[in-house]
Amino acid sequence: MNQRSFALRSLSQLLNLGLLPQILFNSFVNNQKHQEKMADIMEKKLSSEEAMKLENDHGAHNYHPLPVVLDRGEGVFVWDLEGKKYFDFLSAYSAVNQGHCHPKIVNAMTAQAQKLTLTSRAFYNSVLGEYERFITEYFGFEKVLPMNTGAEAVETAIKICRKWAYEKKGIAQDQAIIVVCEQNFHGRTTTIVSFSDDQDARKSFGPYTPGFVSVPYNDLEALEKAMSMPNVAGFLVEPIQGEAGVNTPAEDYISKAAEICRKNNALFIADEVQTGIARTGSLLAVCGNCNCEGHCEQQSSYTKPDLLILGKALSGGAYPVSAVLSDNDIMEVIKPGQHGSTFGGNPVAGEVAMAALQVVTDEKLAQNARKLGEIFRAEMQKLVDESPLLKGVRGKGLLNAVLINDTPESKTAWNLCVAMKDNGLLAKPTHGNIIRFAPPLVMTESQLIECIAIIKKTFLDYKS
Ligand SMILES: Cc1ncc(COP(=O)(O)O)c(C=O)c1O
Secondary structure (H helix, E strand, O other): OOHHHHHHHHHHHHHHHOOHHHHHHHHHHHHHHHHHHHHHHHOOOOOHHHHHHHHHHHOOOOOOOOOOOEEEEEEOEEEEOOOOEEEEOOHHHHOOOOOEOOHHHHHHHHHHHOOOOOOOOOOOOOOHHHHHHHHHHHHOOOEEEEEOOHHHHHHHHHHHHHHHHHHHHOOOOOOOEEEEEOOOOOOOOHHHHHOOOOHHHHOOOOOOOOOEEEEOOOOHHHHHHHHOOOOEEEEEEOOOEOOOOOEOOOOOHHHHHHHHHHHOOOEEEEEOOOOOOOOOOOOOHHHOOOOOOOOOOOOOOOOOOOEEEEOHHHHOOOOOOEEEEEOHHHHOOOOOOOOOOOOOOOHHHHHHHHHHHHHHHHOOHHHHHHHHHHHHHHHHHHHHHHOOOEEEEEEEOOEEEEEEOOOOOOOHHHHHHHHHHHOOEEOEEOOOOEEEEOOOOOOOHHHHHHHHHHHHHHHHHOOO
16 A cells, blocks of 8 residues: 555544544644743743753753853843843953944844855855955954864864975974963864863863873973974964963063974964953954054064964854964965865854954954953952952953962852852853953943952952
């Protein structure tokens, strides 16, 4: 019996038994219930408790979020599901430098999303070339390779560096070494965790990718020694180690490290996924202590990386956009088919990134971060002097951390973040006894003063 006659026979049997109306009714009711449930979820008629339970029940437990459920954001503020308002002092790990839902970025994104979202790189698209010209001119490089996430851009830089080493430097195949720093954080792919010393990020994810050598951060002597080994292709470094707790190196570390790379014919690779795009009070952290009043002037403190890695704030947090920038002599080692991504370079990403970078220039976000950062650290230093709970404050621009006078295993930093949340400000511990403070760079001075008051009150009221 074929499928059609089987279905007809089943239907006539159901009709004979009078079951069809019941079946149709049940299916209607079930469908109705399912639709109501979906509508509830879509309309977010949830309490914070319910939303947290849903994540807990249905999502992998690969994060340990602060117990707050955010539903809306605007500028420096976010609101939870019950409508409570908070100052955001994390900015999605420095992705939301331009503030939540910046209208110029959102408009660029929605306008392009209604026109053309994705072509893949199988074809040209009408935005990519314009974006590539914009971003290369903006940062002063000849070429860009567009990707989506920070980790992908780091992987991209590693691949370019290795290929450059074999094809331009003449290192024997599979022998290239990239020097990295202890306590680094460059993302979470299998290759990247291979050279991490964070046991949570690394343990049980082997076998690990070879070809990396670690040196202590901010130690030029150790770097000099490592870079003079045979087969060294490059040095991959964060100009300030964000995840490690805003480890801020000596002022000349980056420029001297780049000099050592040049001396050894190796690439200087700056991972500015977190530090870049105005966060540290200059367009890039490799700008050093500049006092640019307008768009980046690349003053004498500027160190040009051979490969610059950007992500996060490249889209103002609206969309995953990352990039690797370099000059022709390096980027030309990549040929068709050797690297890519379906979404990398899509037209929405291009429009979003151009808008996000334009906001940084127009609203003088680097200059604002520079000015507010000075105020923040000075006020935190007063608190450190006053409170036995604190050991110190460090950072640059609006990427700062306070060090808690407790062990890295203690819960004090976490408890303080929960107490700050209750007082209307959201920050997160990095490792153990360190709290990172990184608000959107659109914050005003009076808002910052209000935030400092919340932080001080929380710390001074805190009872362990
Ligand atoms: C310096 C640095 N590099 C790379 C990454 C990875 O970026 P993503 O999480 O977008 O993959 C991060 C993320 O925090 C970072 O801080």
